[in-house]
Amino acid sequence: MSVQEQIVAREARHAVILCHPDPHSFNRAIADRYCEEVHAAGQDVVLRDLYAMHFDPVLQAAERPTLPNPIRFGDVTAERNILWGCDVFVLIYPIWFGSPPAMMKGYVERVFGAGVSPHNVREQTRGDLLGDKRLLSFTTSAMSGPWLAQEGQELGLSAVFDDYIVHAFGMHSREHKRFALITGKTGRNTAATYLCDVAQQAQRTCAQIAFGEEALRRDPQLARRFSR
Incomplete structure (x- = not known):
């Protein structure tokens, strides 16, 4: 990697937002692996573990954006300051009853x-x-991929959450990696394979930010420059 490419890479910043009550969950392993790969690529990352933070997801009446002058409470201001300047926002969460946990929605x-x-x-x-x-x-x-597809889970969640977030906040694009059959009985080999997928996605995202989509399309091997 050239000196110029290294400078571009270091300037990039990722916000990883984790929502799972178990500090030893597979979701936490995903967050840790993603952060490790970003650091290895020379880019910056900030991890926000919502349960560990005891984040309050309840929107107060005075905060409603439909009001002429909504109040912005201190915890929200502090959180937005932490996220300021991030290039990619990474949401990590389990699917509970067809949607993200209430804390993530909050x-x-x-x-x-x-x-x-x-x-x-x-x-x-x-x-x-x-x-x-x-x-x-x-x-x-915890459900299987075929079952989720049969229930319309992938299309439904993409439409009401991913696509809505992108459109509502004027974001650039979205990608979504799904891991099925995650339970206490998930084997080590399966978990390792999934975490390898996380690492590859992290490397690809780092390359997208550092070099741009067009350059990555011309040369998909650019992502390998961030692999360990």
Whole structure:
């Protein structure tokens, strides 16, 4: 990697937002592996573990963005300051009863949605925090892939959560990696294979940010420059 490419890589920043109550969960392993790969690529990453933070997901009446002058509470301001300048937002969570955990939904409402009015959503206004940035999601489920497909889970979640977030906040693009049959009985080989997928996605995302989509399409091997 040239000196110029290294400088570009170091300037990039990833926000990894983890939502799982078990500190030893596979979701946590996904977050840790992603962060390790980003650091190895010479890029910056900030991890936000919502349960460890005791994040309050409850949107208060005074915060509603439909109000003329909604209040922005201190915890939201502090969180947005931490996320400021990130190039990609990585959401990691289990699928519970067909949707993200309530805490993740509350994070989107309170932090991502702070100051975003219905007019902004309709016009797909590019906000100062998320505008033109990337969305990457990793989700796990105890159910099988065929069962999830039969229930319309993939298309449904993509439409009501991924696509909506991208459009509502004027983001650049979105990708979603799904891991099925994640239970206490998941074998080590399966877990290792999934974590290898996480590492490859992290390397690809680092390359997308560092070199741009067009350059990566011309030369897919650019992502290998970030592999260990």
